[in-house]
Amino acid sequence: MTAHTTPTIATHSGSFHADDVFGVGILMGVFPSHTLVRTRKQELIDAADFAVDVGGSWNVATGRFDHHQRGFDGARPTQDVDGQTVPGVGYASAGLLWAAFGAAYVAAWAKNHGHSLSPEATAEVVRSIDHSLVQYLDIVDTGKGDVSPGIFGLSSLIAQLNTHWMEEQGLDGTAKAQLQEERFREAITITRKFLDHAISKKVAQIRAMDTVRNAPRLLGGRVLHLSEGGMPWTHVVLHEMPEVVFVIYPDSDGDQYQIKTVPVEAGSFTAKLDLPRSWAGLRDQELAAVTGVADSVFCHLNVFIAGARSFEGAVKLAELALA
Secondary structure (H helix, E strand, C coil): CCCCCCCEEEECCCCCCHHHHHHHHHHHHHCCCCEEEECCCHHHHHHCCEEECCCCCEEHHHCEECCCCCCCCCECCCEEECCEEECCCECCHHHHHHHHHHHHHHHHHHHHCCCCCCHHHHHHHHHHHHHHHHHHHHHHHCCCCCCCCCCCCHHHHHHCCCCCHHHHCCCCHHHHHHHHHHHHHHHHHHHHHHHHHHHHHHHHHHHHHHHHHCCCEECCCCEEECCCCCCCCHHHHHHHCCCCCEEEEECCCCCCEEEEECECCCCCCCECCCCCHHHCCCEHHHHHHHHCCCCEEEECCCCCEEEECCHHHHHHHHHHHHC
């Protein structure tokens, strides 16, 4: 749809949930200049450019994003899981807005942070955020499941920001509405901070993939050398470099090089090849005496990571471990 340069975003007044908070927050990111109206008055909702979680209509073309109306059946596409067709998670307003404006939100984030993302990368970020975050907001809001009991999850934590009776004592209708809107905007700020950091991490992961792919391999291709520490490498190594068993990279403080084992699969604590058991728990001179590498620093007790002061020392540790 084509919205005004400064569109009006309408959502319901009163108590808020992560659903409407997230949906309005997306639109705020796409349209930094906007007018927010929290109301139950249908004439104000109808006059708005966007109606979020209110209004009884789902129509992307006219900016309507409600899911409470009778007959609503909006849902994510069905999925094939282990040969079985599994229905996609049903939409609440958060999911409806993310499906319609997630790409625009990610593009706006990228522009604000000086990044240039391809359409494919943008689509991958949108898919990832929906899979890891937005679908769970929808599940909670539609009552399809309690994905985080107590007040542990984002939906429950956002709900804690609503006003309660002690805070509302002595307030007239105008003052109460003003306090509720302040809390609503606070909830949006918090939610967008988490969302933006999730986007940042996913973009970093995507950017890291090409760097990892192009990194040099040592010792017959079995050791990958990354020039920067803290870079996510597991996905690329597991799926594209089956021969790599160790990764060498500088640590975050820059005063040593570390050698890390490669797991047999993502999330596993079992390595393709452990470091030698004789190194377990040794540090400095003790480790140097066993390895013959003078600048050895440490080896973890569980032999999944070790370090040396120099790159050459780390490579020598890797060579010994391979032998």
